[in-house]
Amino acid sequence: MDALLMCGGRGTRLDTAVEKPLVELCGRSMFDRVVDALRDSCVNTTYAVVSEHSARTRARARERGVRVIDAPGEGYVADLGFALERVDRPVVTVVSDLPLLQARHVDDLVAAADGGSCTACVPVSLKRRLGASIDDSLVFDYRGTDVCPTGLGVVAPAPPESTPDSVSTSDPVTTPNSASTPDHSEPDSTVYLSTDDALALNVNRPTDIELAEDRCA
Template sequence: MCGGRGTRLDAPVEKPLVDICGRPMLDRVAAALRDSSVERVRAVTSPHTPNTRDRAADLGLDPIEAPGDGYVSDLGFALDRVSRPVVTVVADLPLVAPEHVDAVVSAADGGAATACVPVELKWDLGASVDDALVFDHEGTAVCPTGLGVVGPADAEAGTHTDTDTDTDTHPTMYLSTDSRLALNVNRPTDIALAEDRCE
Protein backbone atom coordinates (compact mmCIF):
# COMPACT_ATOMS: atom_id res chain seq x y z
CA MET A 1 0.00 0.00 0.00
CA CYS A 2 1.71 3.15 -1.21
CA GLY A 3 -0.91 5.61 -2.41
CA GLY A 4 -1.42 7.92 0.57
CA ARG A 5 -0.68 11.63 0.63
CA GLY A 6 1.83 11.37 3.49
CA THR A 7 0.93 14.82 4.82
CA ARG A 8 2.18 14.16 8.37
CA LEU A 9 5.66 13.36 7.06
CA ASP A 10 5.96 16.63 5.10
CA ALA A 11 8.74 15.20 2.92
CA PRO A 12 10.11 16.73 -0.30
CA VAL A 13 9.26 13.47 -2.13
CA GLU A 14 6.28 11.14 -2.06
CA LYS A 15 6.24 9.24 1.23
CA PRO A 16 7.05 5.75 -0.20
CA LEU A 17 10.12 7.27 -1.90
CA VAL A 18 11.63 8.68 1.30
CA ASP A 19 15.09 7.18 1.77
CA ILE A 20 15.85 5.12 4.85
CA CYS A 21 19.55 4.23 4.99
CA GLY A 22 20.01 5.10 1.33
CA ARG A 23 17.03 3.17 -0.09
CA PRO A 24 13.45 4.31 -0.67
CA MET A 25 10.97 2.76 1.74
CA LEU A 26 9.13 1.22 -1.21
CA ASP A 27 12.28 -0.61 -2.31
CA ARG A 28 12.93 -1.90 1.21
CA VAL A 29 9.39 -3.23 1.68
CA ALA A 30 9.34 -4.79 -1.80
CA ALA A 31 12.65 -6.57 -1.08
CA ALA A 32 11.29 -7.99 2.18
CA LEU A 33 8.21 -9.30 0.39
CA ARG A 34 10.24 -10.80 -2.45
CA ASP A 35 12.54 -12.58 0.00
CA SER A 36 9.55 -14.02 1.88
CA SER A 37 7.18 -16.84 0.98
CA VAL A 38 4.92 -14.42 -0.92
CA GLU A 39 4.52 -15.52 -4.54
CA ARG A 40 3.71 -12.21 -6.23
CA VAL A 41 4.26 -8.61 -5.15
CA ARG A 42 2.03 -5.75 -6.32
CA ALA A 43 2.03 -2.07 -5.40
CA VAL A 44 -1.21 -0.18 -4.74
CA THR A 45 -0.64 3.42 -5.81
CA SER A 46 -2.99 6.35 -6.41
CA PRO A 47 -3.15 9.65 -8.29
CA HIS A 48 -1.42 11.15 -5.21
CA THR A 49 1.73 9.09 -5.85
CA PRO A 50 2.61 9.18 -9.57
CA ASN A 51 6.36 8.95 -8.95
CA THR A 52 5.79 5.98 -6.66
CA ARG A 53 3.75 4.31 -9.40
CA ASP A 54 6.66 4.81 -11.81
CA ARG A 55 9.17 3.45 -9.28
CA ALA A 56 6.93 0.46 -8.56
CA ALA A 57 6.75 -0.29 -12.29
CA ASP A 58 10.56 -0.01 -12.52
CA LEU A 59 10.78 -2.57 -9.70
CA GLY A 60 8.40 -4.91 -11.55
CA LEU A 61 5.64 -4.53 -8.95
CA ASP A 62 2.78 -4.27 -11.48
CA PRO A 63 1.02 -1.29 -9.85
CA ILE A 64 -2.69 -1.27 -9.12
CA GLU A 65 -3.87 2.34 -9.46
CA ALA A 66 -6.48 2.93 -6.74
CA PRO A 67 -8.63 6.09 -6.66
CA GLY A 68 -6.77 7.67 -3.73
CA ASP A 69 -9.86 7.95 -1.54
CA GLY A 70 -8.11 6.81 1.66
CA TYR A 71 -6.44 3.69 2.97
CA VAL A 72 -9.53 1.57 3.58
CA SER A 73 -11.17 2.49 0.28
CA ASP A 74 -7.98 1.92 -1.71
CA LEU A 75 -7.36 -1.39 0.05
CA GLY A 76 -10.87 -2.53 -0.85
CA PHE A 77 -10.30 -1.43 -4.44
CA ALA A 78 -7.10 -3.47 -4.61
CA LEU A 79 -8.64 -6.52 -2.93
CA ASP A 80 -11.29 -6.61 -5.64
CA ARG A 81 -8.48 -7.09 -8.18
CA VAL A 82 -6.38 -9.85 -6.62
CA SER A 83 -6.91 -13.41 -5.45
CA ARG A 84 -6.87 -14.26 -1.75
CA PRO A 85 -5.45 -14.86 0.72
CA VAL A 86 -3.24 -11.82 0.22
CA VAL A 87 -0.52 -10.23 2.32
CA THR A 88 -0.92 -6.48 2.79
CA VAL A 89 1.83 -4.18 4.00
CA VAL A 90 2.19 -0.43 4.11
CA ALA A 91 5.16 1.24 2.44
CA ASP A 92 5.96 3.21 5.60
CA LEU A 93 7.18 0.08 7.42
CA PRO A 94 10.76 0.20 6.08
CA LEU A 95 12.32 -2.26 8.51
CA VAL A 96 9.88 -5.08 7.81
CA ALA A 97 11.80 -8.27 7.12
CA PRO A 98 10.98 -11.51 5.29
CA GLU A 99 10.69 -13.35 8.61
CA HIS A 100 7.97 -10.91 9.73
CA VAL A 101 5.97 -11.55 6.58
CA ASP A 102 6.35 -15.32 6.89
CA ALA A 103 5.38 -15.24 10.58
CA VAL A 104 2.14 -13.39 9.83
CA VAL A 105 1.36 -15.76 6.94
CA SER A 106 1.95 -18.70 9.27
CA ALA A 107 -0.26 -17.15 11.97
CA ALA A 108 -3.05 -16.66 9.43
CA ASP A 109 -2.96 -20.37 8.57
CA GLY A 110 -4.90 -19.82 5.35
CA GLY A 111 -7.22 -17.27 6.96
CA ALA A 112 -6.62 -13.73 8.12
CA ALA A 113 -4.11 -12.18 10.50
CA THR A 114 -2.96 -8.75 11.54
CA ALA A 115 0.42 -7.92 13.03
CA CYS A 116 0.34 -5.62 16.04
CA VAL A 117 2.84 -4.25 18.52
CA PRO A 118 2.35 -3.00 22.07
CA VAL A 119 1.89 0.76 22.18
CA GLU A 120 4.37 0.83 25.06
CA LEU A 121 7.07 -0.48 22.69
CA LYS A 122 6.43 2.40 20.30
CA TRP A 123 6.56 4.88 23.19
CA ASP A 124 9.80 3.36 24.48
CA LEU A 125 11.34 3.79 21.02
CA GLY A 126 10.05 7.34 20.71
CA ALA A 127 8.03 6.35 17.64
CA SER A 128 4.85 8.13 16.65
CA VAL A 129 1.55 6.52 17.63
CA ASP A 130 -1.74 7.05 15.83
CA ASP A 131 -4.16 7.06 18.77
CA ALA A 132 -7.10 6.33 16.47
CA LEU A 133 -5.65 2.86 15.76
CA VAL A 134 -4.90 1.85 19.37
CA PHE A 135 -7.05 -0.89 20.89
CA ASP A 136 -7.01 -3.24 23.85
CA HIS A 137 -5.86 -6.83 23.41
CA GLU A 138 -6.12 -8.91 26.57
CA GLY A 139 -5.30 -5.93 28.77
CA THR A 140 -2.48 -4.54 26.61
CA ALA A 141 -2.80 -1.44 24.45
CA VAL A 142 -1.70 -2.43 20.94
CA CYS A 143 -1.75 -0.95 17.47
CA PRO A 144 -1.54 -2.46 13.99
CA THR A 145 1.80 -2.36 12.22
CA GLY A 146 0.40 -2.21 8.71
CA LEU A 147 1.31 -5.84 7.98
CA GLY A 148 -1.42 -8.42 7.68
CA VAL A 149 -3.13 -11.15 5.71
CA VAL A 150 -6.60 -10.81 4.24
CA GLY A 151 -8.22 -14.22 4.10
CA PRO A 152 -10.23 -15.79 1.28
CA ALA A 153 -13.59 -15.56 3.08
CA ASP A 154 -13.46 -11.79 2.89
CA ALA A 155 -13.79 -11.88 -0.89
CA GLU A 156 -17.27 -13.35 -0.53
CA ALA A 157 -18.29 -11.34 2.53
CA GLY A 158 -17.01 -8.03 1.16
CA THR A 159 -15.82 -6.98 4.59
CA HIS A 160 -13.06 -4.50 3.82
CA THR A 161 -14.35 -1.67 5.99
CA ASP A 162 -12.25 -1.83 9.15
CA THR A 163 -9.14 0.27 9.76
CA ASP A 164 -5.57 -0.54 8.75
CA THR A 165 -4.85 -4.07 7.53
CA ASP A 166 -7.47 -5.50 9.86
CA THR A 167 -10.04 -5.98 7.11
CA ASP A 168 -11.45 -9.24 8.45
CA THR A 169 -14.20 -9.65 10.99
CA HIS A 170 -12.09 -12.00 13.16
CA PRO A 171 -8.43 -11.98 12.14
CA THR A 172 -5.78 -13.83 14.10
CA MET A 173 -3.69 -11.46 16.18
CA TYR A 174 0.05 -11.73 15.60
CA LEU A 175 1.56 -9.76 18.47
CA SER A 176 5.23 -8.87 18.10
CA THR A 177 7.72 -7.03 20.28
CA ASP A 178 10.23 -6.67 17.44
CA SER A 179 11.13 -2.97 17.26
CA ARG A 180 11.43 -3.16 13.46
CA LEU A 181 7.66 -3.66 13.25
CA ALA A 182 7.04 -0.75 15.62
CA LEU A 183 8.64 1.84 13.36
CA ASN A 184 6.17 3.20 10.85
CA VAL A 185 7.59 6.34 9.26
CA ASN A 186 4.74 8.82 9.62
CA ARG A 187 6.52 11.89 10.98
CA PRO A 188 9.99 13.41 10.42
CA THR A 189 11.25 12.10 13.78
CA ASP A 190 10.41 8.54 12.70
CA ILE A 191 12.99 8.73 9.89
CA ALA A 192 15.90 9.04 12.32
CA LEU A 193 14.52 6.25 14.51
CA ALA A 194 14.30 3.91 11.52
CA GLU A 195 17.76 4.85 10.26
CA ASP A 196 19.25 4.11 13.69
CA ARG A 197 18.01 0.52 13.33
CA CYS A 198 18.85 -0.28 9.71
CA GLU A 199 20.61 -3.57 9.10
Protein backbone atom coordinates in the same frame (compact mmCIF):
# COMPACT_ATOMS: atom_id res chain seq x y z
CA MET B 1 0.38 -15.97 -1.89
CA ASP B 2 0.52 -12.43 -3.29
CA ALA B 3 0.99 -9.09 -1.52
CA LEU B 4 -0.56 -5.64 -1.73
CA LEU B 5 1.95 -2.89 -0.97
CA MET B 6 -0.10 0.16 -0.04
CA CYS B 7 1.53 3.35 -1.29
CA GLY B 8 -1.20 5.62 -2.64
CA GLY B 9 -1.60 8.07 0.23
CA ARG B 10 -0.64 11.73 0.45
CA GLY B 11 1.85 11.34 3.33
CA THR B 12 1.04 14.83 4.64
CA ARG B 13 2.20 14.13 8.20
CA LEU B 14 5.74 13.41 7.01
CA ASP B 15 5.97 16.66 5.02
CA THR B 16 8.85 15.73 2.72
CA ALA B 17 9.87 16.95 -0.74
CA VAL B 18 9.36 13.46 -2.22
CA GLU B 19 6.46 11.05 -2.11
CA LYS B 20 6.39 9.22 1.20
CA PRO B 21 7.28 5.73 -0.15
CA LEU B 22 10.35 7.22 -1.84
CA VAL B 23 11.81 8.71 1.34
CA GLU B 24 15.28 7.23 1.74
CA LEU B 25 16.72 5.57 4.83
CA CYS B 26 20.44 4.80 4.76
CA GLY B 27 20.50 5.34 0.99
CA ARG B 28 17.49 3.22 0.03
CA SER B 29 13.85 4.23 -0.30
CA MET B 30 11.24 2.78 2.02
CA PHE B 31 9.47 1.43 -1.07
CA ASP B 32 12.55 -0.51 -2.18
CA ARG B 33 13.13 -1.84 1.32
CA VAL B 34 9.62 -3.25 1.63
CA VAL B 35 9.68 -4.65 -1.91
CA ASP B 36 12.96 -6.46 -1.17
CA ALA B 37 11.57 -7.92 2.05
CA LEU B 38 8.49 -9.20 0.24
CA ARG B 39 10.59 -10.72 -2.56
CA ASP B 40 12.73 -12.59 -0.03
CA SER B 41 9.61 -13.94 1.69
CA CYS B 42 7.01 -16.52 0.73
CA VAL B 43 5.16 -13.91 -1.35
CA ASN B 44 4.90 -14.79 -5.04
CA THR B 45 3.81 -11.50 -6.61
CA THR B 46 3.78 -7.98 -5.17
CA TYR B 47 1.28 -5.36 -6.34
CA ALA B 48 1.99 -1.70 -5.60
CA VAL B 49 -1.33 -0.01 -4.84
CA VAL B 50 -0.78 3.56 -6.04
CA SER B 51 -2.95 6.57 -6.88
CA GLU B 52 -2.79 10.01 -8.43
CA HIS B 53 -0.97 11.09 -5.28
CA SER B 54 1.99 8.77 -5.93
CA ALA B 55 2.88 9.01 -9.62
CA ARG B 56 6.63 8.77 -8.98
CA THR B 57 6.12 5.72 -6.80
CA ARG B 58 4.17 4.16 -9.67
CA ALA B 59 7.16 4.82 -11.95
CA ARG B 60 9.54 3.31 -9.41
CA ALA B 61 7.34 0.22 -9.11
CA ARG B 62 7.55 -0.31 -12.86
CA GLU B 63 11.34 0.12 -12.74
CA ARG B 64 11.47 -2.62 -10.10
CA GLY B 65 9.17 -4.91 -12.05
CA VAL B 66 6.41 -4.58 -9.46
CA ARG B 67 2.86 -4.87 -10.78
CA VAL B 68 0.68 -1.81 -10.25
CA ILE B 69 -2.93 -1.34 -9.16
CA ASP B 70 -4.21 2.21 -9.67
CA ALA B 71 -6.55 2.96 -6.76
CA PRO B 72 -8.82 6.01 -6.35
CA GLY B 73 -6.57 7.62 -3.72
CA GLU B 74 -9.49 8.15 -1.34
CA GLY B 75 -7.75 6.86 1.78
CA TYR B 76 -6.24 3.63 3.05
CA VAL B 77 -9.46 1.71 3.68
CA ALA B 78 -11.04 2.67 0.35
CA ASP B 79 -7.87 1.92 -1.62
CA LEU B 80 -7.40 -1.41 0.15
CA GLY B 81 -10.97 -2.40 -0.58
CA PHE B 82 -10.47 -1.45 -4.23
CA ALA B 83 -7.28 -3.52 -4.46
CA LEU B 84 -8.76 -6.55 -2.70
CA GLU B 85 -11.35 -6.84 -5.46
CA ARG B 86 -8.53 -7.33 -7.96
CA VAL B 87 -6.42 -10.08 -6.37
CA ASP B 88 -6.91 -13.59 -5.07
CA ARG B 89 -7.04 -14.19 -1.34
CA PRO B 90 -5.53 -14.86 1.10
CA VAL B 91 -3.22 -11.94 0.39
CA VAL B 92 -0.55 -10.17 2.41
CA THR B 93 -1.12 -6.45 2.94
CA VAL B 94 1.62 -4.05 4.02
CA VAL B 95 2.12 -0.31 4.20
CA SER B 96 5.09 1.37 2.56
CA ASP B 97 6.10 3.19 5.76
CA LEU B 98 7.33 0.02 7.50
CA PRO B 99 10.93 0.21 6.23
CA LEU B 100 12.52 -2.22 8.69
CA LEU B 101 10.27 -5.05 7.54
CA GLN B 102 12.10 -8.32 6.96
CA ALA B 103 11.13 -11.46 5.08
CA ARG B 104 10.88 -13.42 8.33
CA HIS B 105 8.17 -11.06 9.59
CA VAL B 106 6.07 -11.82 6.54
CA ASP B 107 6.70 -15.56 6.67
CA ASP B 108 5.92 -15.77 10.38
CA LEU B 109 2.67 -13.85 9.93
CA VAL B 110 1.55 -16.00 7.00
CA ALA B 111 2.26 -19.12 9.05
CA ALA B 112 0.28 -17.74 11.99
CA ALA B 113 -2.64 -16.83 9.72
CA ASP B 114 -2.81 -20.41 8.43
CA GLY B 115 -5.12 -19.47 5.58
CA GLY B 116 -7.19 -17.02 7.60
CA SER B 117 -6.95 -13.31 8.34
CA CYS B 118 -4.26 -12.01 10.66
CA THR B 119 -3.13 -8.55 11.74
CA ALA B 120 0.36 -7.89 13.12
CA CYS B 121 0.22 -5.61 16.16
CA VAL B 122 2.70 -4.28 18.70
CA PRO B 123 2.19 -3.00 22.24
CA VAL B 124 1.82 0.76 22.47
CA SER B 125 4.35 0.64 25.32
CA LEU B 126 6.98 -0.61 22.85
CA LYS B 127 6.40 2.32 20.50
CA ARG B 128 6.61 4.71 23.43
CA ARG B 129 9.87 3.16 24.61
CA LEU B 130 11.35 3.62 21.15
CA GLY B 131 9.99 7.15 20.84
CA ALA B 132 8.02 6.24 17.71
CA SER B 133 4.94 8.19 16.68
CA ILE B 134 1.58 6.71 17.62
CA ASP B 135 -1.74 7.12 15.83
CA ASP B 136 -4.12 7.14 18.77
CA SER B 137 -7.10 6.43 16.50
CA LEU B 138 -5.69 2.94 15.80
CA VAL B 139 -5.00 1.95 19.41
CA PHE B 140 -7.23 -0.72 20.93
CA ASP B 141 -7.25 -2.90 24.02
CA TYR B 142 -6.22 -6.52 23.93
CA ARG B 143 -6.60 -8.33 27.22
CA GLY B 144 -5.75 -5.23 29.21
CA THR B 145 -2.85 -4.11 26.99
CA ASP B 146 -3.00 -1.20 24.56
CA VAL B 147 -1.85 -2.37 21.13
CA CYS B 148 -1.88 -0.95 17.62
CA PRO B 149 -1.58 -2.41 14.11
CA THR B 150 1.79 -2.30 12.37
CA GLY B 151 0.40 -2.09 8.84
CA LEU B 152 1.28 -5.73 8.06
CA GLY B 153 -1.50 -8.27 7.74
CA VAL B 154 -3.10 -11.13 5.87
CA VAL B 155 -6.63 -10.88 4.48
CA ALA B 156 -8.46 -14.18 3.99
CA PRO B 157 -11.10 -14.94 1.37
CA ALA B 158 -14.33 -13.13 2.23
CA PRO B 159 -17.17 -15.34 3.46
CA PRO B 160 -20.25 -15.29 1.18
CA GLU B 161 -22.12 -12.83 3.38
CA SER B 162 -19.23 -10.34 3.54
CA THR B 163 -18.52 -7.45 1.22
CA PRO B 164 -15.14 -7.41 -0.57
CA ASP B 165 -13.88 -4.40 1.33
CA SER B 166 -14.80 -5.51 4.84
CA VAL B 167 -11.41 -5.45 6.56
CA SER B 168 -10.92 -5.45 10.31
CA THR B 169 -7.90 -3.88 12.01
CA SER B 170 -8.72 -4.93 15.56
CA ASP B 171 -9.19 -8.65 15.52
CA PRO B 172 -8.66 -11.45 18.05
CA VAL B 173 -5.23 -12.68 18.95
CA THR B 174 -2.66 -15.33 18.20
CA THR B 175 0.73 -14.56 19.70
CA PRO B 176 3.96 -15.88 18.15
CA ASN B 177 5.54 -18.93 19.75
CA SER B 178 2.43 -19.70 21.75
CA ALA B 179 -0.53 -22.04 21.58
CA SER B 180 -3.09 -19.50 22.75
CA THR B 181 -6.65 -19.94 21.53
CA PRO B 182 -8.07 -17.08 19.42
CA ASP B 183 -11.10 -15.14 20.61
CA HIS B 184 -13.95 -16.47 18.46
CA SER B 185 -15.90 -13.22 18.35
CA GLU B 186 -14.24 -12.83 14.91
CA PRO B 187 -13.63 -16.46 13.94
CA ASP B 188 -11.96 -15.65 10.61
CA SER B 189 -9.42 -13.19 12.05
CA THR B 190 -6.60 -13.15 14.54
CA VAL B 191 -4.03 -10.67 15.78
CA TYR B 192 -0.36 -11.60 15.72
CA LEU B 193 1.22 -9.78 18.67
CA SER B 194 4.90 -8.96 18.24
CA THR B 195 7.47 -7.16 20.37
CA ASP B 196 9.98 -6.77 17.53
CA ASP B 197 11.32 -3.20 17.34
CA ALA B 198 11.39 -3.39 13.53
CA LEU B 199 7.61 -3.75 13.36
CA ALA B 200 7.05 -0.89 15.79
CA LEU B 201 8.59 1.79 13.58
CA ASN B 202 6.19 3.23 11.03
CA VAL B 203 7.66 6.35 9.43
CA ASN B 204 4.88 8.92 9.77
CA ARG B 205 6.79 11.91 11.13
CA PRO B 206 10.32 13.35 10.65
CA THR B 207 11.42 12.01 14.04
CA ASP B 208 10.52 8.49 12.87
CA ILE B 209 13.04 8.81 10.03
CA GLU B 210 15.85 9.34 12.54
CA LEU B 211 14.73 6.37 14.64
CA ALA B 212 14.57 4.09 11.61
CA GLU B 213 17.95 5.23 10.29
CA ASP B 214 19.53 4.36 13.61
CA ARG B 215 18.39 0.77 13.06
CA CYS B 216 18.54 0.27 9.28
CA ALA B 217 21.21 -1.71 7.46
